[in-house]
Amino acid sequence: MGAALVLATLSPAQAQQAPSASMQGSFVSAAASSHPALWLPGRISAAAVKTVQTTANLNLRAKPATSGKKLAVIPKGTKLTVGSTKPGWSQVRYAGKTGWASSTYLRAVPTKASPAIKRGDLGKSTVALKLRRQANTTSKALATVPKAGIYTVKKVSAGFSQITSRGKTGWVQSKYLKVVAKKPGREIYIDKKYTSNRAGLTDRYWTRVSGSDLYESVKGKIRIGDIPRNSVVYRDKKMEKTAGSVKGWIFVRTQGMSGWMKTIQLARKTTATTNPGKYSAKTVLAQINGKVPERMLVAIGWDKEKTLIAAPAVKDLNRLNAAFKKKFGHNLDIDLAYRTRATQDAYWVELGPYVAARPGTSNHGWGTAIDVPETYNYSFRGKYHKWLKANSKKFNWVHRKILEEGSPYAEAWHFDYVGK
Numbered sequence: 001m002g003a004a005l006v007l008a009t010l011s012p013a014q015a016q017q018a019p020s021a022s023m024q025g026s027f028v029s030a031a032a033s034s035h036p037a038l039w040l041p042g043r044i045s046a047a048a049v050k051t052v053q054t055t056a057n058l059n060l061r062a063k064p065a066t067s068g069k070k071l072a073v074i075p076k077g078t079k080l081t082v083g084s085t086k087p088g089w090s091q092v093r094y095a096g097k098t099g100w101a102s103s104t105y106l107r108a109v110p111t112k113a114s115p116a117i118k119r120g121d122l123g124k125s126t127v128a129l130k131l132r133r134q135a136n137t138t139s140k141a142l143a144t145v146p147k148a149g150i151y152t153v154k155k156v157s158a159g160f161s162q163i164t165s166r167g168k169t170g171w172v173q174s175k176y177l178k179v180v181a182k183k184p185g186r187e188i189y190i191d192k193k194y195t196s197n198r199a200g201l202t203d204r205y206w207t208r209v210s211g212s213d214l215y216e217s218v219k220g221k222i223r224i225g226d227i228p229r230n231s232v233v234y235r236d237k238k239m240e241k242t243a244g245s246v247k248g249w250i251f252v253r254t255q256g257m258s259g260w261m262k263t264i265q266l267a268r269k270t271t272a273t274t275n276p277g278k279y280s281a282k283t284v285l286a287q288i289n290g291k292v293p294e295r296m297l298v299a300i301g302w303d304k305e306k307t308l309i310a311a312p313a314v315k316d317l318n319r320l321n322a323a324f325k326k327k328f329g330h331n332l333d334i335d336l337a338y339r340t341r342a343t344q345d346a347y348w349v350e351l352g353p354y355v356a357a358r359p360g361t362s363n364h365g366w367g368t369a370i371d372v373p374e375t376y377n378y379s380f381r382g383k384y385h386k387w388l389k390a391n392s393k394k395f396n397w398v399h400r401k402i403l404e405e406g407s408p409y410a411e412a413w414h415f416d417y418v419g420k
């Protein structure tokens with residue numbers, strides 16, 4: 001299963017966020033009406049003119065009048081934040097003193113407008129928000145979204161963004177979502193997609209306790225998931241920094257979700273790339289699908305951080321890779337092998353029976369299946385697929401008939417392990 005299918009379930013709607021009347025601050029209209037020449041031409045929003053710069057050495061006065069007591073001299077070129085305005089005067093704070101400066105010598109410094117949020121972006125809630133059934137402010141509120149939660153925007157529609165919070169999908173006002181990460185490439189990440197190092201993440205931890213808690217926001221302490229013991233989580237330092245680092249917590253991506261975890265629930269591990277326990281495929285297949293013990297799963301030698309695979313299958317996979325590399329000059333790309341039960345359930349809900357296997361039945365749940373990418377060379381007509389289809393069985397990996405082109409279950413990228 002691949003990312004493109006996940007994306008295909010999303011609406012292509014890309015409405016720009018409409019500017020809201022409430023964004024026009026009162027001090028702007030006051031200034032604009034009394035001293036239109038003072039500010040940059042055109043209608044500018046409050047957010048864009050809060051920051052000003054002095055165009056001369058300027059007196060800071062106690063009152064908005066030339067008769068006001070002089071509190072300080074503000075040097076030319078100083079950047080200031082305007083609190084409020086009176087005709088001809090702006091209230092500013094300088095050197096610990098709040099006073100008034102002549103607006104004639106203040107020039108607006110346009111601040112960077114925050115970019116419009118788009119489908120696939122990650123947004124951080126700047127306030128606690130109502131999650132509504134529809135993209136308006138009047139439909140039923142499904143839940144309250146905490147402040148500082150981070151969400152993948154699934155759709156956008158005229159000033160509203162569709163997100164999922166604590167299992168509920170609904171709409172919030174886009175203006176209260178700060179873009180913290182732009183939509184990554186399709187190989188990277190989207191809600192409910194298996195999370196590996198596709199986001200470029202390599203800082204891997206393992207959960208130490210059963211039911212490790214994943215939180216939507218640290219401060220809000222909203223619990224959004226319990227991650228099974230010995231699950232791999234990837235620390236996303238960039239996101240952590242953007243969201244605001246908190247001691248004792250890290251921001252992780254795991255099992256198709258992202259959120260905060262307590263570091264005390266995590267441990268560092270290294271993963272074998274061979275089969276030191278000498279487990280057989282039969283032993284692995286006797287485990288509960290999606291709940292294979294950690295010791296029976298290993299990393300893929302040439303891409304250790306990406307995905308885990310059933311230990312007995314790794315030797316044949318290495319042989320397959322060696323042959324592939326000899327032919328094409330580079331390693332076989334593998335997007336996914338082992339998938340936990342929770343991830344399978346999420347896929348089932350999101351993608352349905354033609355794309356996702358019924359939870360508990362996929363060979364991914366035993367780590368005995370691999371998915372290669374969906375890029376052209378790996379597609380049905382591509383050279384890699386053709387070669388794999390013809391050669392993989394020599395190494396006990398097969399592309400099943402039911403997945404062939406033309407079948408309703410067609411998947412060029414999925415290969416199953418049939419060895420011992």
Ligand SMILES: [Zn+2]
Binds near residue numbers: 001364370414
């Ligand atoms: Zn697959």
